[in-house]
Amino acid sequence: MKSASAADLPAVAEIYAHYVEHSVATFELEPPDLAEWERRFAAVTGAGLPFLVGELDGAVAGYAYCSPWKPRPAYRQTVEDSIYLAPDAVGKGLGGLLLDELLSRCGAxxxxxxIAVIAAPGPGNVSSSLHRRRGFTDAGRLTAVGYKHGQWLDTQLMQRSLVPR
Structure with missing residues (x-):
């Protein structure tokens, strides 16, 4: 895992576009263009938050980053994570490696x-399972809050504290 650079953003955009167009993993309806990814990257890194890429065979095969949970100052120590893998990278352990490194850098x-906001979770949901294995617990469910691909979708909220309570 390494910190992402602007040179990684075309690959990030391509990975994400697959999920926008072919899944309900994100509620975006149109893939963001490279200029939007450059804006998002600058916002994340400008806030001192991690934006990572993972490679397989020398090519970007996944990415993970955190963004502020809410804009109000009282939320400044709470973030939402995002993790996406190239379709051919799923099931190879890269998601777990990215999330482990993301959590470590968030703590630092x-x-x-x-917070993880997971779309349309169901039995065997890969994202829910990945987060649960990393210590995230259920924090709630929002029903029918998104509409995509002809269906109303729920989101599952999961949370992990990085400090002892």
Missing amino acids: AGIREV
Whole structure:
């Protein structure tokens, strides 16, 4: 795992576009263009938060980053994570490596709470399982809050504290 650079953003955009177009893992309806990814990257890194890429065979095969949970100052130590893998990288352990490194860097950056917002979870949901294996616990469910691909979708909220309570 390494910190992402601007040179990694075309690969990040391509990975994410697959999920926008072919899944309900994200509620975006149109893939963001490279300029939007450059804006997002600058916002994340400018806030001192991690933006990582993972490689397989020398090519970007996944990415993970955290963004502020809410804009109000009282939430400044809480973030939401995002992790996406190239379709051919799923099941190879890269997601877990990315999440482990993301959590480590969040802790070093003074983050206390990490929130995962997982779309349309069901039995065997890969994202739910990945987060649960890393100590995330269920924090709630929002029903029918998104509409995509002709269906109403729920989101599952999961949370992990990075400091002892």
